[in-house]
């Protein structure tokens with residue numbers, strides 16, 4: 001074992017000067033344990049990943065079963081592998097009929113890259129519409145369609161012909177024209193601080209895409225997989241995207257993403273040129289087995305039925321005069337305060353007290369709460385008590 005900070009700080013590339021530095025020895029359910037055997041309540045699910053908790057036994061068993069059969073045998077798209085067949089069949093059974101064909105990839109950003117390429121190929125257009133304050137990933141294409149100008153500036157030139165509209169502004173939908181290949185939008189904006197669109201907006205968005213022939217890409221990488229109380233957030237807005245992207249919680253703790261569309265659209269990546277999107281590890285059998293087990297757990301344990309009630313309990317318990325606003329859908333929260341400094345102090349204090357909350361990429365005045373959906377009411381009460389203590393002390 002090597003938990004040395006020196007190794008971590010000097011021989012692993014750093015993303016910030018202030019990493020959280022919890023030295024993890026073990027994780028189970030909603031808890032993470034460090035080298036001093038300190039227990040942390042994970043209220044952020046490893047940023048939207050462990051929706052069914054850490055190391056769910058059914059997921060572990062599925063991984064072990066697959067280990068006994070085979071690991072990687074071939075790049076995506078060549079051999080028939082039972083793990084990816086079973087996962088694809090399950091996924092499309094849970095989606096509306098037009099989302100009937102899955103392309104499995106390695107991450108959220110790759111799912112969005114694939115979706116953008118597919119939209120360009122299908123429509124023969126190159127203009128892309130996205131939203132201000134959005135986050136779609138950190139590779140060049142996904143960064144091009146992400147809204148945070150400060151983070152993008154140093155990496156230009158990025159993709160040309162990307163225009164940004166305000167999220168949830170029906171007026172701005174006029175930016176979508178018959179020159180647009182697609183609109184890419186988070187159904188619920190996550191890193192903008194949990195922004196929930198109106199049903200009227202989502203309906204108007206769908207209609208505008210239909211009128212102009214632009215494909216609608218819904219990014220549910222953060223808000224999907226039960227986080228909002230339905231398996232996919234778009235179900236709550238009575239619309240269906242042309243392309244859906246998922247990742248994070250999709251794999252139950254292993255890395256896998258997907259872009260999902262109609263077979264007729266998806267075939268564009270097969271011809272002229274063939275191999276329109278290729279990936280070595282996409283659809284890795286162990287990750288597929290883990291993803292399938294995750295979907296089965298959500299279904300078998302009736303997890304979705306409890307999300308709203310648990311969300312409401314958090315909301316009721318998190319009552320404090322310093323809190324300016326709470327935005328919530330299901331178990332996805334942004335808790336707003338007067339300043340970024342206060343948020344910073346609360347997040348650090350909560351961590352000291354053994355509860356992990358976290359910042360947003362593009363909204364410094366809030367912290368996020370997005371716990372495993374399996375959290376119990378008692379655990380919610382304990383966690384909220386600690387958070388209120390952290391707010392008092394910050």
Ligand SMILES: Cc1ncc(COP(=O)(O)O)c(C=O)c1O
Pocket residue numbers: 107108109110112135136137138186190191219220221222223247248
């Ligand atoms: C909405 C959304 N899209 C895309 C991504 C990128 O996913 P990944 O980090 O797996 O590339 C994220 C990651 O936070 C996200 O929240």
